[in-house]
Amino acid sequence: MESKSFPGTVDSLDALREYIGELSQQAGLAKKPTYSLKLAVDEIATNIILYGYQEPGIEADFQVLSEIKDDKLVVILEDIAAPFDPLAKELPNAQDLTLSLEERGIGGLGIFLTINGVDEFSYEYADGKNRNKFVMKIAAT
Amino acid sequence: MKVTITDQEEITVVEVSGDIDSKTAPEFERNAKLAMDKSKHIVIDLTDVGFMSSAGLRVLLMVYRNIRSQEGKVVLVGVSEEIQDVMSTTGFINFFTIVEKPEDGVAFLKQD
Numbered sequence: 375m376e377s378k379s380f381p382g383t384v385d386s387l388d389a390l391r392e393y394i395g396e397l398s399q400q401a402g403l404a405k406k407p408t409y410s411l412k413l414a415v416d417e418i419a420t421n422i423i424l425y426g427y428q429e430p431g432i433e434a435d436f437q438v439l440s441e442i443k444d445d446k447l448v449v450i451l452e453d454i455a456a457p458f459d460p461l462a463k464e465l466p467n468a469q470d471l472t473l474s475l476e477e478r479g480i481g482g483l484g485i486f487l488t489i490n491g492v493d494e495f496s497y498e499y500a501d502g503k504n505r506n507k508f509v510m511k512i513a514a515t
Numbered sequence: 516m517k518v519t520i521t522d523q524e525e526i527t528v529v530e531v532s533g534d535i536d537s538k539t540a541p542e543f544e545r546n547a548k549l550a551m552d553k554s555k556h557i558v559i560d561l562t563d564v565g566f567m568s569s570a571g572l573r574v575l576l577m578v579y580r581n582i583r584s585q586e587g588k589v590v591l592v593g594v595s596e597e598i599q600d601v602m603s604t605t606g607f608i609n610f611f612t613i614v615e616k617p618e619d620g621v622a623f624l625k626q627d
Contacts, residue, residue, distance in 0.1 A: 384538035391534070391566065409566075409597040416568050420537040471606040475579045483605060484569040490604055 375450075379435045380419075382427040382453070390419055390438070394449065397440050401447035401512050410491030411449070411510050417484035418451055418460060418506045426455025426504070445514065446493075451506040457499040460485045460506065516564075518546040520553075526624050527554040528617060532563035535571035544574045551578070555587025558620040562593030572607060579610055588612075590620040 378393060380386040391412045398408040415438075422436055432455060439450040465482050489495050494509035516533030527550040535543055550557050557578070561567070575591075582589045590612045594602070602608040614620050 384536070387536045387538055388534065391536075406597065406600070412566065413568060413601065416536055416566075420568065420570070424537065471604075473606075475576055475607065475610045476583060483572060487569060487601060487604065 375439045375441045377440075378438045380438065382423050382432070382434050382436055384420070384423055386423070387416055387419060391416055393438065397442075397447060397449065398510075401442045401510070403447060403510055403512060407510055411447075411508060414488040414491045414495070414508055415449060415451065417488045418508075420484065421458070421460065422451065422453045422455060422504070422506075426453055426458060430456070442512075445512045447510045447512060449508045449510075451504075451508075453504050454502060455504060458504055459497050459499070460488070461495075461497055465489070516542060518543060520546060520550050522553065523621055525554060526556045526558060526621055527551075528558040528560060528621070530560040530563075530617075534566040535564055535574070536566065536568045537570040540568075540570035540574055543571065544577065547574060547578050548581075551581050551585070551587075555582065555585040556624045557582060557587065557589045558592055558617060558624065559589065560592040560617050560620070561595070561598065562617075564598065565595065567598050567601065572601070572605060575607065575611070588624055590614055590623050592617050592620045 380390055394412045394415050398411060427434055434454055436453040441448045463482055465486050492508045493511045496507045498505050516539035519530045521528045529546055529550045578589055592614055594613050
């Protein structure tokens, strides 16, 4: 697996999206799935940076591990913040998403977009690290 | 990301260029509030925005609520296909008027 480190601040988000763009290009992902993956990784990285690191005052990097295998691009975000399972949060359901913008809550939209945008999303906590895994299928050409 | 605000008679145009993420969304929000203090008819030009995360959607939600409570109107201009997809998945798209060019936005707001 390839690995790249980013400082845990919002200043890293630009470079992170650019890096995900490069990986997507290497994998031969089309424009739309590339955007979806960038968005998914940006949303999860934002949570790690703001709530995992900044809120408790931790200064640390997070890692992007990646691999192009068979017909898949696998990206893993690894951080050393307190265990946080994004999937444990209650997501907006179909009905919430039709509510008028005056009525609805805004929580969980980022994670909703993450899960919705990638082919597979999973989370595990192992060896003192949060591991958020994103999988994109590469369409046969 | 860069934001510029211009007044066209009763209408205020907020032009954003660059990516809207959790780093830049506060600056977008500050400018959107500034624009809404000036006018209740707002055009938000996103022609040069290539990326918008949920942090940007939050600002749009704030704008929508604020404008509604003032009985004003907001139009979005030049929203990329990818951002429209995101607005569509989250149900945001139904609440906004989206046009292609700034002049279409101004014309829409001048209708009434």
